[in-house]
Amino acid sequence: MFELAIVDLNVKLGENRIACGLSLEVEPGEVVSILGPSGCGKSTLLKVLTGEVPAQSGNVLFRGQQLIQSDVVFALMPQRDALMPWRSILDNAILGLEVNGVTRRAARSRVLPIIQEFGLEGFEHHYPDQISGGMRQRAALLRTIAVESPIILLDEPFGALDALTRIRMQQWFERRWMKQSWTAVLITHDVREAVTLSDRVYVLSRRPTKVTREIKIALPRPRTDNPVSAQAREYETEILDILLN
Amino acid sequence: MIGWSSLSSFISTIQRLKHPGVEGLSDHERSSRHQGSFDGSQWAIALAGLALMAVLWEAYVRLSDVSALILPSPSRVMSQMVDKRDLLFRNSVPTLQATVAGFFVSLSLAFLLSVLLDTFAWLRRAGMPILIVSQTLPLTAIAPLVVLWFGFGLMPKIILVALVTFFPVLVALLQGYEATDRDLASLLRSFGATRWQIFWMARVPTALPYLFAGLRISITYAVVAAIFAEYSGARSGLGIVILNAKNSFRPDLMLAAVVFCSALTLFLYAVCALAQSLLIGYRSGRNPHV
Numbered sequence: 001m002f003e004l005a006i007v008d009l010n011v012k013l014g015e016n017r018i019a020c021g022l023s024l025e026v027e028p029g030e031v032v033s034i035l036g037p038s039g040c041g042k043s044t045l046l047k048v049l050t051g052e053v054p055a056q057s058g059n060v061l062f063r064g065q066q067l068i069q070s071d072v073v074f075a076l077m078p079q080r081d082a083l084m085p086w087r088s089i090l091d092n093a094i095l096g097l098e099v100n101g102v103t104r105r106a107a108r109s110r111v112l113p114i115i116q117e118f119g120l121e122g123f124e125h126h127y128p129d130q131i132s133g134g135m136r137q138r139a140a141l142l143r144t145i146a147v148e149s150p151i152i153l154l155d156e157p158f159g160a161l162d163a164l165t166r167i168r169m170q171q172w173f174e175r176r177w178m179k180q181s182w183t184a185v186l187i188t189h190d191v192r193e194a195v196t197l198s199d200r201v202y203v204l205s206r207r208p209t210k211v212t213r214e215i216k217i218a219l220p221r222p223r224t225d226n227p228v229s230a231q232a233r234e235y236e237t238e239i240l241d242i243l244l245n
Numbered sequence: 246m247i248g249w250s251s252l253s254s255f256i257s258t259i260q261r262l263k264h265p266g267v268e269g270l271s272d273h274e275r276s277s278r279h280q281g282s283f284d285g286s287q288w289a290i291a292l293a294g295l296a297l298m299a300v301l302w303e304a305y306v307r308l309s310d311v312s313a314l315i316l317p318s319p320s321r322v323m324s325q326m327v328d329k330r331d332l333l334f335r336n337s338v339p340t341l342q343a344t345v346a347g348f349f350v351s352l353s354l355a356f357l358l359s360v361l362l363d364t365f366a367w368l369r370r371a372g373m374p375i376l377i378v379s380q381t382l383p384l385t386a387i388a389p390l391v392v393l394w395f396g397f398g399l400m401p402k403i404i405l406v407a408l409v410t411f412f413p414v415l416v417a418l419l420q421g422y423e424a425t426d427r428d429l430a431s432l433l434r435s436f437g438a439t440r441w442q443i444f445w446m447a448r449v450p451t452a453l454p455y456l457f458a459g460l461r462i463s464i465t466y467a468v469v470a471a472i473f474a475e476y477s478g479a480r481s482g483l484g485i486v487i488l489n490a491k492n493s494f495r496p497d498l499m500l501a502a503v504v505f506c507s508a509l510t511l512f513l514y515a516v517c518a519l520a521q522s523l524l525i526g527y528r529s530g531r532n533p534h535v
Contacts, residue, residue: 078428
């Protein structure tokens, strides 16, 4: 059974048709990337998954069950880190738990043990403006992971970082993923990032968007430790071709 | 202990709030942009300017031999402040009471209204025009009426101070809520946060620096409003001192009372600035308690 299945989804925002007959599936423990021309509705698709935007028709199924009827929430990691400048890193990380009624003290003791896996040990009590962009992004990811949601939704998570920091974050993300096997939906416009991080890539069309192509990335991991391989380049070329034509 | 820890975390939360517009500045730029905190040289220049004005004024009065009934010299005003200090201090108390009470009423009212207006868009559309009209009423005409309706006690003063001060506070709060990071709101919603949780966890903390900006504008109007309310009818207060001094042709005593009024305003402004720096003024780099 698929962890997440979107079946024949139609979304309208006002007069604009955003998605038209969009279908895709995500298997457990899989990183699935969604690539598409800018403004094609990738972010709106995430909002459908978080329940912020209603679907006109079609189904969103989580483990075979209607998402709307189940009380499961998918943890979102937004494009910009959206950390609260008035909260310490630790207190930012527990935000999702706190929203769900966990007391601050309990939430802190749940998050503290994993803070070191995110390279944030020693910075728990720092504030967002005291740490680097990469650390802020890891803190934002920690905040998303901390709610222990079955699927994490990453909305261009490394897009705001400089090129070098982005590569380091991708390396770090791949290593963490190889240990933990998060199920993740990754929205990106970076073809290389999609090829590097995902098991499968969905390429979306312009608005109203639907899936134009599904590409399985059959490359061995870890992929980020080595220079980009010839096969990876082939995938990149193939995807760019679809996107540009 | 739980109560204490949540209190202290609340305090550390608000201590961390900062003005959203000053991100990305160096520490030096931040400190110079930080309103209300003057460094020593700024104070020295301001005081020197005041002293120069007083000296020129004093010289003019002495050289031109103008009557003290028309233009009293600064030294005469100062000696009035010393001679009549009992009267002035005694009458500062009710003025201060009216100002502070009115200010708190205004603050509470503005917050309650801000919550309602922030929650219900239709209320904002319907209510804002009425609130703006409330700010167009001329104080000189309203004050005697409010005294007529509510008597010579504290009540009309509280009402007038609140009427004058609540609007800047309300506008500041509403604008502060609007400044909330949209991504942060989406994120909280994705965690399943209720509207109310988003309001308290994101909107209110974002609005706090704006609130303080509004408070500092309001507090400078507050004393003036209280004085004017007293002027229109009261048993005691600095406004009454000014009124009596005017009626007995004593400009020196009037000016002495005026100095007390401004001192009162400066004091309240300083309290506001202090509260701001205690609650949200600490910048990351100089916050040793973290």
